[in-house]
Amino acid sequence: MSELVNRRVAGRELAFDQAGYLADWDQWDRDVARALAAEDELELSPAHWEIIEFLRDYYEEFAMAPPIRLLLKAVAARLGQDKGQSRYLYRLFPEGPAKQACRYAGLPKPVSCI
8 A cells, every 4th residue: 555645635634645645535525625626726616516526426336436438438427428528527627537536526546547
């Protein structure tokens, strides 16, 4: 297991892995997501929250953060074909929809992401 780093985020001391992902997804809340996004100079819109909440629901159901191909397919199935397009998700999460959105959602890094 990789070494954890404690950081103060949203007024709380939280543990993160070396890649910047929250170590315990149960410690997540919307303030943590906002603070992580602010570090990237990104303000979360309702469209961002829709994807973040989708990812948290997905993780709760399947116990994994989906890699990009699976994310696109699952979003299209649940939220509509227009939102399951990589172009749409990259506009919201320019550093990579799977990686960046999962980080804001308090989830581990998707397994196939580098």
